[in-house]
Amino acid sequence: MNINADFDKRASAHAADTPWVASPMAGVDRRMLDRIGGEVARATTIVRFAPGSAFSPHVHTGGEEFLVLEGVFQDEHGDFPVGSYIRNPPQSSHTPASAPGCTIFVKLWQFDLADRTHVRTETTDGAYTQTAKGVETLPLFHDDHEDVVMERWAPGAQVTLDAPDGLEVLVLDGDFNEGGETFAPQSWLRLPQDACSTAQAGPDGAKVWIKRGHLKTTPSAPKV
Template identity: 35%
Template sequence: MSDTKTASQGYIERNVDFSVPVIIKGGELPFSDTPMVGVKRMMFERRGDEIARRATSCVRYEPESFFKPHSHPGGEEYLVLDGTFSDQNGDFSKGMYVRNPVGSTHQPFTHEGCEIFVKLSQVPESEPDYFYLDTNTATWETMADGKRTLQLWQSSLESSALLDLPAGFNSDVESHSDVNEIFVISGQAIVNGEHYADHSWIRFPANTPVQIYSVDGARIYQKIGKGEVRT
């Protein structure tokens, strides 16, 4: 299910109703052009124009492409899915998780090309610091059901983590008191009986029962909570 409203001057409302499920299977949603040559994005969730009040997307940069300098009034967080993403704060290769605070400014670029999973305007003002986590060298936790988990961020507003599901994984049915968002990074996950390949994005309303399987293994991003909500 998807709700999309496009108004004049580039304003978009897409999948901003948290009371309904959103299911986007990998391959169903194309990458679309941005104002910058060589930069494309797959928009899962968006409210606003180029200065989004809220957004969740995958963004691809071709080699030697860049984005013009810009600020993030509501902060930014991203996970590097491929290649190396750079700005004045450093070079961030595949597996890096970054949170930039409210009001931060940068000019992204890449030499080799890259892809990031990025969320805009969901960081609260109460988090004033930059945060960097290399998921390749961080300590993962192995759970009793066999999956490995790595906490990316934990606060009163959200809990986000990476989950590595082994082949044959079969979870219990779980229900959370807040929104449950899942992005399939690699492999294939079976969620409530439906198959989801990489680049699938699913968001369930609060209190939705969810069961996850994986036949051959998968890595997924999961966020419980809406993060900061700006209107």
């Protein structure tokens, strides 16, 4: 399965226009944003757990990164409310579930396979710092492979999206316009290497999750 699999091109997806697709587990549905592969895939996805749903125990051979957008995600390691940012490195395992239901943004098979760093950050408690005019930034993760942050853009702010090694943006609150498209909550934008664009925040500003630098090499399907 290939979805937005040409990483040399700009790609976008909007929640209102992206259908839910059933997963192999009852009560767990997905909006596929980009994907290379079948059920084992290099994938960027919004996943919705119905109340009381669960996945069977599994190992994340290629690592898993997720951000809780709605509700409470749960596994044997704890409860993860809205704003929780988690990195489960390659070879980690868990049993995902949600008693109250939840929606999460997930990226699979996108880690350095030697990475063994676990990250759990409650972003609602984070301290933002101003990094540019109209932009406040909360660092989430940084290594030689990628840089992950959350940003708050002031109402009407003009924000440069410079992507020498690729860039992805997910809208959490508010909205922005880029390339003639309006990106509302749970809208997603990916820019390829060497792209540069400008986003303008809407009248209420925008809160976004951003990953940079992770598309230095062309992604491929997992080798399993």
